[in-house]
Every structure is written in C-alpha cells, then in structure tokens.
Amino acid sequence: MPSDLKLDKELKDDAEIRNLWLESIHIRDQQQIFKKTNEFYDFIIVGAGTAGCVLARELIYNIPNINILVLEAGPPNTQVNDIMRSPCGFPSVHRTSETDWGYSTEDQKMPSIVDPTKEVLNKGYPYARAKVIGGCSTVNAMVYIRGQKADYDLWAAQGPEYKIWDYEHCLEAFKAVENNSRKSPDEKFKKYHGFNGLLNVQDSSNDNYDILKDIYKIANNLGIPHNNDFNGVRQNGLGEHQCTMKDGKRFSLADGYLTDALKKVETYPPSKPFEIGSPHGLSDDAAKFVAVNVKSFAHMLNIIWDEEKKDENVAIGVKYFYDGRVHESFIAPKGEVIICGGAINSAQILMLSGIGPKNNLEENNIKVRKELPVGRNLLEHPSCCVSAKVSVPNCTSASQLHYSSNGYELGMFYKSDIDGKIPSQEHFLDERPNIQFYANTVKLGLAIAEPGKNEILTLLSVLNLPSSVGHLELRSSNPFIHPKIFLNLYEKPDDLYNMMSSLKLSREILKQPPLSTVWGVKEIGFDTDKEMSDEDWEQYIRKVSITSSHPCGTVKMAPESQGGCINHRLQVYGTKNLRVVDASIFPTIPACNLNAPTAMVAWKASRLIEEDYKNKA
C-alpha cells in the first residue's frame, strides 16, 4: 500500500477520514486498487447496534459450524465509560462526537396547518444516531417499552405470509430476548414477560422526587388509571417505566448479546472450502477459532455484487474502510450479507449499492440495480414539552439525582383529542393511546435557555402514532457524506392537533395544587394573560419540538406493490443473499421506544435466516 494512503491507526476523526477519502482513496478504489484479503464468512453483519448484536449471537448459537464477520463503524464498547454506563449520564452521552454520527435534519418550510396561506419553518436540528458497538442501545434513555398489540397486528395484516409478524408471534420473540428481574411477578406479569433472555430489564431502583410523586396524585385525580406494566394487558395509564438496566447500570445489547456471541468457539471441519484467519489469536489450535469476528472502526462502503450474474443482483461480499484502507470480505456459498446499520445508514448503504429511487441514484451517478423506494418511509415520534420553573430550592437539583436514574421513570399513556382540546376521562381509558407522557427534571425545550440556574420540571409529550411521513435521500455517492434527512414533522393536521391537546393537558397539570401552591411552579414560554390561539400553538410546537431519536421504516417490510423494499422474510426485492434487519424494516411505527421492538425483529430474523440456511442445498 502506498505510504501516502497510510492512516494513523488511532485516527478516528471523521472529517480527516472523509478528506482522505475524497482526495485519494475514492479514485484508487474506482480503479480497483485495494487490498485483497481472502476472507470468507457465512454471514457478514454490517452494524453492531441493537439488531446486529442480537442477530450475531442468535445465529452463532443456532447454526453449527459457521463464522460471522461483524463490521462496526464506531469504536469498541471498551470505550464505553462510566458516564455512559450510569443512567443519570444519559442526557449528555448521545451528544458526544466520539460515538455519534453527527447527523442533522434539514430545515423545512411547509404550509401552516392552521392557516395554509402562510408558510412555517421546521428548523433542522441535530439527530442523534449512535456510532459505537451496541449502537443506540449504548446511548439511549433505556426505557423498555414494546408497543401495543395493534401495532404488530397491523404489520401482519399486509398479507397471509405476514402472519409471522402478528402480536402473538412477536410476543414470543419479545419474551425470548428479555430477562426481567421484577421481584415476585404475578401470573399476569409472567404471561407477558421473559426471564431467560440476555437483555436485562428491571424496575426502577430509584425513588422518585417528591415533586414527581405529586404529579402521580394529580394525574390520578384527573381520572388517569394506574398501570404497573406498560408491556402487559394494556398500555394506557400512569406508572413507572421498566428500564434496560442491570443493578442500576445501563445494559446494552452489546453487553447481553455480543459479549455472549464472542464466547462461542467453533471447531471447523477440515473440509471447509475457504480460508479463515484467526481473528482473536487462537491460532495455536488451527481447527478452532472464535466464530464471530468483530471489527470496530470498520465503515462499510457498499455491497460487492457478482458481476457475472449482473441481472440477478447477487450479493457476494462487502467493501469497507478499515485501518486506513479499503478492504473487501466475501460470503461463503450459502452465506448472506445482512445490513443492520439502523434506519438512516441501512437506507444509505442500499442506495450507495444501487438499490433505491432511480432519480436520486442517477443524480448522484450511481448505477441503478434495482429501483425501490428506499428511504421514502421515514417515520419518527415527534415530541414537545411544557417546561416550568420550580421555586423550592434544590428540589430537582443534580445533587439529588440518583446514579441509577435516567430521569424518565414516570410515564403516562393516554389518547389525545384530535380537535386539539384537553383530553377527557374517556381518552384516558382508551386502549389505543397515542401519547407517551414523561414528567421529569431533565432540561428540555425552552428550559435549556437557563441551564443550571433554575429548578426545572419538564412535562414531555411524545406523539406515538403520528401520521406524517418523512424521507431521506443521498446527498452524494461518497459514503462519508451524510444523507439529507427530511422529517416532515406535523405535516398532517392530526399530528399538530393531537400534540396541542396533550400540551394543553400538561399546562392544566401545572395549574393544579400542590404544584401551583407548595412547589410554586411557573410555566415558561407562555403569556398567561393571553389565550393561546391555534396559530400561537402551531408556532410554539414547531419552535419547541424535538424528536425522540426513533427513526424507522426507511427499508419498509411490505409487498413491493405497497411501497415495500423487503419481503416478510426481510430479503431485499430483486436481489439475492441480501437482507436488512433493524428498525428500518418497520412498516409502521410502533407506539413505544424502539429498542425492544428492534431486538425482537432481530431475534425473529435469526430464526428466518436459520431456516433458509438449513434449506439451502
């Protein structure tokens, strides 16, 4: 390799890598000058996030005599430090450049919902996506929620073959992944939970602030029922979220699944028709090797296709940037390339490999191999809050925050009013709630303006069943250049009015004693002398809203005629040996945080892949 291409092994700065790529490697790569390795694997998994970790472990323990390569663009999780492990460190960890892709959404002008003759602006903002072993499960808020029965029955309603995705089938997978440590669970709880999986889930070990306990009382007085299991019979009600933690510390899918996968040592039959390196230095005994080879700082660039079978789009390997140069690894005869890069990157990888919308590919000079609506169905949960100052000193200060508190313990699920009015008692009892409400002391929204100066209470509403749909598209054929992300939040009227309804309820809660009396709570950002018009609300919502960092749906699992990119077995249409397994495959967004459903999808995918592998001659 020419010395001018040599990168410092420790170099992790994306900008430098990107420049180097632009200046030299890209050109040489086009001329096919890159290092040839003779690495063959049964499965190449791209992305060691929530899905990639579960998949690697489940495949390696269920299919005998295989080897797997896992490529992860980010650092190893040995770099996961105490702050990332500590639940109370959550609000800062997803903003670090070391472990985040650094995406931003695009500014978007659109017609106002309230007065379509006017234009409104959705300002673009940073969009957290983890770049580290464990993916977003290493940086997320650890709330463990799975969604509602109706979410998955909707996936299954797409055709008879989609039956495998109905709630009953998904529940089996949720339980298989879960290791719930609730003390003395009753029979009802046992019916909905698993106790032998590798993902640790626990009740909060943290005692709530007194101010949050008073919110419980107020909500109860308003007629919101109590719920001690949001993943059980029904989701609606008020209670505490369970969290993906063990002994009060963050527990990622890498901790549970990848660690276990790396313990697997295979004995290879001598007849195995390909060479294999000894990735973890076990070469003393040539017949044995660690069966899962994980490479961190390994950025996949695109898929290698079999050029002899051009029309069939047969994936035979991947190209990736690692240790300062471009490498390629191939799959064995029955093997597969499985993309687990998350909802933004999986779509980008497919498009860079020639699979996606024709116009966007052609404008970036990428040869179209298969035209599919990749990136078109970008779904997200918008969230918005009402923040308030609290006049009792030190009642929410950091000194009181427990190490094991993620700040998101208290939760409430209810249905909002589609006309934008305060929800009534009927809404609180509705069994298809569309709002997930958190009360916490995290500084969000307008409260950010005065960090550290005030005691803050934040009432956060998340629109769990939004109608608006965004999309993403390539900005460049350069794999290191970020795609354009358009979220289209509140493009549809019902999203705006549902959010309005929930925020009105938040303001109502803040007016109730003892919040308004004992705690001296005063909301921020509202003119109390003036009635808010719908137009005022629209302005407020567009200004204060953030996302939940829950992108999904960009490589939709659906019939091709219905805008699908992959079939019910997660195979990419018009290709061979290629699947996508992560949050991008969700046809519709479930009413929950997305870590648990993504792990569930990966567990189910492992069974489908195993079946197909065993059926191949």
Ligand SMILES: Cc1cc2nc3c(=O)[nH]c(=O)nc-3n(C[C@H](O)[C@H](O)[C@H](O)COP(=O)(O)OP(=O)(O)OC[C@H]3O[C@@H](n4cnc5c(N)ncnc54)[C@H](O)[C@@H]3O)c2cc1C
């Ligand atoms: C700040 C934040 C808070 C959240 N809070 C919660 C919560 O409380 N509860 C919850 O359930 N969910 C939460 N989520 C969402 C949830 O964690 C994610 O939806 C889920 O982890 C997605 O899993 P995934 O496998 O699809 O993708 P990811 O976990 O993002 O994994 C994708 C992996 O692929 C790697 N990758 C991508 N492209 C390449 C490439 N070209 N080459 C090599 N590797 C690549 C990435 O670096 C990443 O590690 C949160 C997410 C964020 C960001």
